[in-house]
Amino acid sequence: MTYTLQKQAMDNLFQSWSKDYLIYGPTLIKNTGRFSDTDSVRYDKLTSIDQLEFDKKSDYSFKDIIFPISEMLFSYDATGTHIPEPKHQGALVFLRACDTHALTRLDQIFLENGKPDFYYKRLRENLKIVLLPCRTSFENCFCVSMKSNIPHQFDYALEVKDGAYILNTQASSLSALLKKEKTIDYTVPFVTSNTVVVEHAKKIDVAALTKSEMWREYDSRCINCGRCNLVCPTCTCWTMQDIHYSDNKSAGERRRIHASCMVDNFDRVAGNHVYRPKNGDRMRYKTLHKVYDHKLRFGVDLCVGCGRCDDICPEYISFSNILNKVAQESK
C-alpha cells in the first residue's frame, strides 16, 4: 500500500514511530564537511522528519547504530563484571538500497561467522528499516555493478515529491493511523545505471595478484588514515580496549572500538611481527576482502558499491578504479 501524506500526517506518523523506536537517519550538519564552509551528512537520532536529509548521500554509514564506534562490553569492579543495558530496545533507521544490502553483510559477520555476537544481536533484533529510494545515482556510486541497486528487505519506503511524502508499506499496523490518507499506485524506484561502472574479474589468482606491481602505487599514495574503513558500511573489524578509572584502578570498562586494516598494528603480533607493513599490501588485503574473500565464505561480495570510501579519501584514491585495475590484472 502506498500513501501520499501531507506534512501533518507525516508528523503524526513520525510521532507514532518514536513511541516504539529510537529513530536514526541521515541529517545535514552545518560546517562539518571536509572543506571550510561545507556541510556533512551523518547519521544521528532524529526527533522530527524535518531533520531527515532526503537529497544527499550520507558521508558516514549507518553501521554505528548497531555496531557502535565504541561499545562497552562490560564494566568491572571489586564485585565482578556488569553488562550494560543496550542503547536501544528498538530502532528505526533510514537506509539507501545499498545500505539494506550492507546490513546483510554485517549480519553475516556478527551472526553467522561462528556463534551470534551478543551485543550486535540485541541492537539488531528490533530494527525497522525505512528505505530512502534513489531515483538517480550519487557521485562515486557503483551499486549497479555490485548488484545492490535493487533494495533488499525494508519495512517502509519514504520519499518526498511535490511537497508531499510518499510512504510505501506492507505493514498492517499503520492502517488505523493512515486510513483517511490518499493511496496511489506506486512502484519503489531504484537506479539502473551509475556513471561509475566496475568490471568484475572473472577469476582472481590471489598469489599472482599479490605479486602485482599495481599495489606499489598505494605504498606512498595511501597515508593509511583508515577513513575508508570508518565510513564503509561493511567494514566490521574491531579491537578490544580496556580503560580504568584514574581514581579506582580496580574498576574500569572493557570496550570494543572500530578498527582499520589500513592502520598500523592491525596485524601486529607478540614479538612485533607485522604481516603487512606496506600500505599497498593493506590495500590489497582490504580490496580482496571486499570483492573476493568474503564471497568465497558467504556467497556475496562484501562491497556494496556505495562509494563512500572514494568520497572520503584525502588522497583521492578511487576504490572503483582499484577494482577495475584488479579486473585488468586478472585477465
Added chain:
Amino acid sequence: MIEEENQYIPFAHTIMEVIKHTHIEYTFRLEYADAKHVIPGQFFEISLPQFGEAPISVSGIGENSIDFTIRSTGVVTDELFTYTTGDQLLIRGPYGNGFIADNYKGAELVVIAGGTGVSPVKSIIDYFGNHNEEVKNMQIITGFKSREDMLFTSDFARWQNQMHVTLTFDKGDESVDNIGLVTKYIPLLEVEDLTTAQAIVVGPPIMMKFAVRGLLERGYKEENIWISHERRMSCGIGKCGHCRVNDTYICLDGPVFNYTVGKDLID
C-alpha cells in the same frame, strides 16, 4: 537475556603453580575442571582487566588443570608475569580446532617445533607420549635459541623415555649439545612409509617455511603435514576480523591447518 550467550565474559580460574623456564618464559597452571574437553592446540583468551586480552595456546592439559606457557613480550603478557600462585586469572575459551589425535593414529609421527612453538604442540606430544601404542614411531625435533632459552626441561626428561627426541640449539657448545637448526635433522628422520608418515610443524613463520620444505624434500606428502598459525586476535570467535587471512578466520577455521589448506594463505 541469558548471560550464557555472552561469549565475551571471562571466568576466574585459580593459579595452582607458576613454572619458571627462563626469566621471560613462565608456565601458569590453572585449575580447570573441564580440562578433558580441551583439545591440544586450542587457545584461550587470557584477560587482564586494564590491560586487555591476549590469545594464548594451551601448553598442557591435566586432570583438572590447563597450562599456559607465556613469553613476556607485550602489554598483557608483561602484566601477567606479576601474577603468582593463588591469584586468579580471567580466561575465556577454549577456541579453535586444535590437533585431532585421530589424524595421526596408526601412523609414524614427527613433531617439529621451535622456541615458544613447542607450547601449542606440547600437549599433543604428551598425549602420544602417554599413548605410545597409538602411533607407530613417535619422534620430535625441537629447537631453541640456546640452552638458556629452553622450555619444558623436565618434560623433555620424560619424553626421552617415551619417544625419539632430537633437541637442538641455534648456538652453544657443540661438544655437549646438538647445534643447528631443526631443518638439519629432517633428512636424518627414520621413516618406513613416507606415504602415510605424519608431521606437525609449529614455530616462527620462517622456521615453519623451511621445515615444511625439508619435509617435502624428504618425501613427506603435503596432506600429511599439519601446521598451526599465529595471528593477532581480539575476540577469538570470528567477529573482530584481525586474524582473517583470505577467506579463512584463523580463530574459527584454525589455528591448526592441514598444509594443503594452510600453504595457500596469503596475508
